[in-house]
Amino acid sequence: DATVYDSGFTESVAALSYRTLIEAGEHAIVGAARSSVSASLATLGKNDKMPQCSYWSSSPSLSNKGLYPYFGRSYPSDALSTVLMCELIAQYGWTRFGVVHTNDDYSNSYAEGLRTHAGAKGLEVAAASSYEINDASTHAPAVRVLRESGVNVIVGVVSSQDLLSILREARAQGLLGQGFVWLLTDSPTIDSALSYAESDGISAEEGRGLLDGRAQFVASPEGTRGYERYEAAYRAQELSDCENGAFNVSAY
Numbered sequence: 001d002a003t004v005y006d007s008g009f010t011e012s013v014a015a016l017s018y019r020t021l022i023e024a025g026e027h028a029i030v031g032a033a034r035s036s037v038s039a040s041l042a043t044l045g046k047n048d049k050m051p052q053c054s055y056w057s058s059s060p061s062l063s064n065k066g067l068y069p070y071f072g073r074s075y076p077s078d079a080l081s082t083v084l085m086c087e088l089i090a091q092y093g094w095t096r097f098g099v100v101h102t103n104d105d106y107s108n109s110y111a112e113g114l115r116t117h118a119g120a121k122g123l124e125v126a127a128a129s130s131y132e133i134n135d136a137s138t139h140a141p142a143v144r145v146l147r148e149s150g151v152n153v154i155v156g157v158v159s160s161q162d163l164l165s166i167l168r169e170a171r172a173q174g175l176l177g178q179g180f181v182w183l184l185t186d187s188p189t190i191d192s193a194l195s196y197a198e199s200d201g202i203s204a205e206e207g208r209g210l211l212d213g214r215a216q217f218v219a220s221p222e223g224t225r226g227y228e229r230y231e232a233a234y235r236a237q238e239l240s241d242c243e244n245g246a247f248n249v250s251a252y
Contacts, residue, residue, distance in 0.1 A: 007032045011040040018044050028052065035059035035106035042068040059109040078106075082113030085155065085183070090121040094153045094181070098127040098146040100166065101157035110157045110185065126151050131166070133159050136200075143169045153181045160192035165200050167210040176210070 005021050007014035014037045021029070029045065029052040032038045038057035045052050046069060054062075054073040062068055063077055089097055099114055101107035107130070115125045127149030131138035143166065146154060154175065158166050163184075170176040190211055197207040 002030070007034075007037050007041075009034060009037065011037055014041055015044065022048060022050075030055065032057065034104065035062060035109070036104040038062060038071065038073075039068070039105050042071040045070050057106070059106045060113065061105060061109055078110050078113055081185070082110060083117050085114060085185075086117045086121045086123055088183070089153065089155075090123055095122065096124045096126045096151055097153040097155060098129075098149055098151035099125060099155045099157065100129050100131070100142050100146060102133045102159050102162065103130040104133060106187065107157040114155065131162070134161060136162075136165050139165055139169045140173075142166075143173050143175065146170075147173045147175055152179055154183070156182055156184045156188075158184070158188055160188040161196045163188045163193040164197055164202050164207050164210055168200075168202065168206075171210065 003021070003024065003026065005017040007017055014032060018029075018041055027050075029041060029050060031052075031054055032041060033054070033056040035057040036059075038052070038054045039059070039062060042052055042062065044050070046067075050070055052071050054071070054075065056075050057073055058075055058078045058081065060077050060079040062071055062073065063079070097118075099111045101111045111128050111130075115128070118125050127145050129142040129145035131142040139162070152175075154170075156163070156166065167176060167182070170180075170182075176182070193211065194204060194207050197204055202210075
């Protein structure tokens, strides 16, 4: 049986949920989505030898088995996706770009990955700025760094709840529209971003206008069929098929 515990998309709420699931006698964790939340859970899980598998956390730092020995994931690390992002930018003949990102484990690692791989593709990360999630007062300064650098190609490693606010600020500072390119990672989703429009004082129509023409990397429909194959294989397995060198499956 599986029980859902809400991480609240934050480390503090996740920690409370972790205590609850430990008290309930749970044996393993599936999640979380955000890399920073998964990292905090994996840190707690290290002490309790709690197996954890995330379906969406992609920060390369989570591959550190010394820090997170019981953490695994079914989602690829951004150690690969940042290489591909640089390849895409180079393919279009652009040479300079900027990065705006949330100040969390996932986005900081993604931005660092872009800086690491840009040079090999003849690219320059001309500016990188961060903002605090759910803190609109930090959006204008982050966008201003991009404007002052003179970049017109921007990689946005932003959250769904902040995406529209960041784009509106970019428009206000003249960084949105003809002559500018915004590339988004798979972190935000269009539907989710629009769901936050009202709380940001943005109409649905304005929200769709801000999102119009944005290029985004999203999961392929093949992923659904891949999950169906994964689920079928998982349900066909016995406990003995899960024996490994990390922990004793029979103890669970």
